Amino acid sequence: MYRCVIVSIILYSVLSRTTLSSYVDPHYLACEPQTCGNQSIRYPFYIQGKQQPFCGYPGFAISCDSNGFLILSLSNTPYIIHQIFYHNQSLRVSNAAFSSANNTNTPDSCISAAHNLTLPPTSTFNLVHQNNHKDIVLFFGCNLSSMPLELLDYRIGCSEATNKTDGSVLALYKDDVKTVSLVSKSCGTGGEVVDAVVEESEGVGIEEKLRRGFMLNWTASDCKLCNSTGGRCGFNSTIFTFQCYCTDRIHASKCVISDGRSKASMMMGLALGLAAAVTLLLVMVTLYYTRWKKQNSKHLLVDAFLERHGHLQIKRYSYSDMKKVTNSFKNKLGEGGFGSVYKGQLKDGRHVAVKILSELKGDGEDFINEVVSMSRTSHVNIVALLGFCFQGSKQGLVYEFMPNGSLEKLLSDENDVIGDRQLDYQTLYDIAIGVAKGLEYLHKGCNTRILHFDIKPHNILLDENFCPKISDFGLAKVCTRKESMVSISGTRGTAGYIAPEVFSRNFGVISHKSDVYSYGMMVLEMVGRRRNIKTEVDASSETYFPYWIYNRLVSNQELGLQSISNEFDNEKVRKLTIVSLWCIQTNPSNRPSISKVVEMLEGRVELLQLPPKPFWFSPSASP
Missing domain, CATH: 3.30.200.20 (Phosphorylase Kinase; domain 1)
Known part of the structure; x- marks a missing residue:
C-alpha cells in the first residue's frame, strides 16, 4: 500500500514538472503522420479534414473515404491511390470508375462514366515511363443492337456480364483508328466519349489494365534533411516556401536547437523517461493480472465443456x-x-x-x-x-502420424521424386479426388454437417501411400444437416483461399460452398506450380494464373506445363482445371456442391463444360 502511494507521488511530481517546463510547437504536433487503410500519409500529402494544409505541398490534398481508400483528385476526377512510394516520389493510381476498390470488377456492378484524364506538361504529377503507356477511348451509353457483331468483343463491365445491348460500355485502344471510327459512327450522339490512359502489360486485357491503373511521379520540395534532424515537413502557401516544423519552432530546412535549449530538453527527456518507466511498470502489473484472470476464465469454460461432453470417443x-x-x-x-x-x-x-x-x-x-x-x-x-x-x-x-508431411511441402519441393515415388499429375489427381471425398464426408457423411473454413495445402497431410487427409479443424463450424447457410463472426481462413462471401456478405451467404471455393483455389495451385510453367509462360507472370489458364482453355491452346508428358496427363490436368474454375465462381450459387465436384472429377472430360469467364479474383493469391 505504501509503495503504491510513493509511486503515485513520484509520478505526479515528475509529470507536473515536465508539463510546466515542456513546450512543443503546434505546427509540429499538427503535422504528425496519419494513416488511411494500411498506408502512412505524410508530406507532401495531407488528408483533408484530418491535417492542416500547411502540412503538405499545394495540390497534394487527398481524402480518406469510409472504406479506408485514399482518393486523389486529378483534373476534377477522383482517383484511388493504391500505394505511395516516398523513396522515389511515385504512386500508383486508378480511376475510381474502374478500380476494383469500388467493386467495379464484379458482375453486378457497372462502370460509370468518367471524366477525361488530362495531365498538362506543367502538372505536379506526371506519368512514369511515358513510352510505356497507351491511350484508351471509352464509349458510354451505346446501343449495340444495330452495331456489327464484332464490336461485342470490346464490351467491358456489367454490359459484358449481362449481355446488355443498350447502355453498353466499349473500350478501345485510341491508335486503332479504324475500329474507333466505326464505333463513333455506330454509337451516334447518344453516347458519351471519354479518354483514359493505361500501362502496357503483356497478356492483360483493357478492363484489367484500367483497374490496375498507372504510375505517376511528383515534384515537390525535398523533405529528407528536415526528417533526418527530427522535424516534420510543411509548406507556407502564403509566401510559397518550404518549412521544417521542429519541436521548438519553425525552421527553414532542418531542426537546430541551441545549447540552452539542448540542456533543458535533456532534462525534460530524463524526466519523461522516468515517468514512462513508472507508468510502464504499473501497466505491466495491470496487464499481467488481467491476462491471468482472462486465461483462468478460458480454462474454466473449456473444462465445463469437456465435463458436458464426457462421452467423447477419444x-x-x-x-x-x-x-x-x-x-x-x-x-x-x-x-x-x-x-x-x-x-x-x-x-x-x-x-x-x-x-x-x-x-x-x-x-x-x-x-x-x-x-x-x-x-x-x-x-x-x-x-x-x-x-x-x-x-x-x-x-x-x-x-x-503422416510420414509424407503436408501437400504444401510436396508442392514446394524442387525434386520430382518424393521418396521412391515419382511426383506426376496422376498423383496430384488422386490427391485432389481424395480431398474432395473427405470434404464430401464432412458436408454430407456425418450426423452433423462440418464446414472446415481453412482448406489449403498446409492442412492436407499425406500418409505413406500419399493418401490425402484433411487436418486442422480449429476454424471449423459444426451445424445441423438441415442448415443451408451458417452465421459466423468475423473472417475465417487464410488469405488467397477465403471465399468472397466469407469476408464480405455482399457476395452471398456463407455455406458449404465456401469450402468448395477454398478447394478450387487449392487445386489450381496444384496445377499451376511455378516450377512447372514453361519459360514463354513465365514471361507473363503478371497475369493472374486462373485468368491466364481460363483463356488457354477457351482457345484450346496447350497449357504450357512442363510435367505434362502425354495425352493422359493432359486429360487429367484439363479436368482438374475446369472443375477448379467452377469451384472459384464468385457467386456461391454458381459453384457445384462437393458431391458434384467428385462426380465431375471421376467422369469423362468431354462431358465437362467450361464455366463462365471469371470476374473476381484475389491478387494476393497470384502464383
Whole structure:
C-alpha cells in the first residue's frame, strides 16, 4: 500500500514538472503522420479534414473515404491511390470508375462514366515511363443492337456480364483508328466519349489494365534533411516556401536547437523517461493480472465443456502421458503460431504426431472445435484425432502420424521424386479426388454437417501411400444437416483461399460452398506450380494464373506445363482445371456442391463444360 502511494507521488511530481517546463510547437504536433487503410500519409500529402494544409505541398490534398481508400483528385476526377512510394516520389493510381476498390470488377456492378484524364506538361504529377503507356477511348451509353457483331468483343463491365445491348460500355485502344471510327459512327450522339490512359502489360486485357491503373511521379520540395534532424515537413502557401516544423519552432530546412535549449530538453527527456518507466511498470502489473484472470476464465469454460461432453470417443491424456509418448519432446516435426508438433509413439507401437498448443486463442473456441469436430469423424481422407490433453495451462492434441508431411511441402519441393515415388499429375489427381471425398464426408457423411473454413495445402497431410487427409479443424463450424447457410463472426481462413462471401456478405451467404471455393483455389495451385510453367509462360507472370489458364482453355491452346508428358496427363490436368474454375465462381450459387465436384472429377472430360469467364479474383493469391 505504501509503495503504491510513493509511486503515485513520484509520478505526479515528475509529470507536473515536465508539463510546466515542456513546450512543443503546434505546427509540429499538427503535422504528425496519419494513416488511411494500411498506408502512412505524410508530406507532401495531407488528408483533408484530418491535417492542416500547411502540412503538405499545394495540390497534394487527398481524402480518406469510409472504406479506408485514399482518393486523389486529378483534373476534377477522383482517383484511388493504391500505394505511395516516398523513396522515389511515385504512386500508383486508378480511376475510381474502374478500380476494383469500388467493386467495379464484379458482375453486378457497372462502370460509370468518367471524366477525361488530362495531365498538362506543367502538372505536379506526371506519368512514369511515358513510352510505356497507351491511350484508351471509352464509349458510354451505346446501343449495340444495330452495331456489327464484332464490336461485342470490346464490351467491358456489367454490359459484358449481362449481355446488355443498350447502355453498353466499349473500350478501345485510341491508335486503332479504324475500329474507333466505326464505333463513333455506330454509337451516334447518344453516347458519351471519354479518354483514359493505361500501362502496357503483356497478356492483360483493357478492363484489367484500367483497374490496375498507372504510375505517376511528383515534384515537390525535398523533405529528407528536415526528417533526418527530427522535424516534420510543411509548406507556407502564403509566401510559397518550404518549412521544417521542429519541436521548438519553425525552421527553414532542418531542426537546430541551441545549447540552452539542448540542456533543458535533456532534462525534460530524463524526466519523461522516468515517468514512462513508472507508468510502464504499473501497466505491466495491470496487464499481467488481467491476462491471468482472462486465461483462468478460458480454462474454466473449456473444462465445463469437456465435463458436458464426457462421452467423447477419444482418449484424454495427462501432460505426463504426453511427455512419455514423445520421449520428453525430443523429435520436433515443426513449429508455428499455434505451438509445436512432435513425433511420438504409443504403447501399441503406433507412431503419432503430438501438437502442443502455446496458448488458448480467443475463449478456447479453436481447441473445442478441433476436439468436437474430429472426435465425430471417421474417414480415410480425414486425419484421425486419437486423443487430447487439457491440464491447467497445458493443452495438446494427438493425431495419427503422416510420414509424407503436408501437400504444401510436396508442392514446394524442387525434386520430382518424393521418396521412391515419382511426383506426376496422376498423383496430384488422386490427391485432389481424395480431398474432395473427405470434404464430401464432412458436408454430407456425418450426423452433423462440418464446414472446415481453412482448406489449403498446409492442412492436407499425406500418409505413406500419399493418401490425402484433411487436418486442422480449429476454424471449423459444426451445424445441423438441415442448415443451408451458417452465421459466423468475423473472417475465417487464410488469405488467397477465403471465399468472397466469407469476408464480405455482399457476395452471398456463407455455406458449404465456401469450402468448395477454398478447394478450387487449392487445386489450381496444384496445377499451376511455378516450377512447372514453361519459360514463354513465365514471361507473363503478371497475369493472374486462373485468368491466364481460363483463356488457354477457351482457345484450346496447350497449357504450357512442363510435367505434362502425354495425352493422359493432359486429360487429367484439363479436368482438374475446369472443375477448379467452377469451384472459384464468385457467386456461391454458381459453384457445384462437393458431391458434384467428385462426380465431375471421376467422369469423362468431354462431358465437362467450361464455366463462365471469371470476374473476381484475389491478387494476393497470384502464383
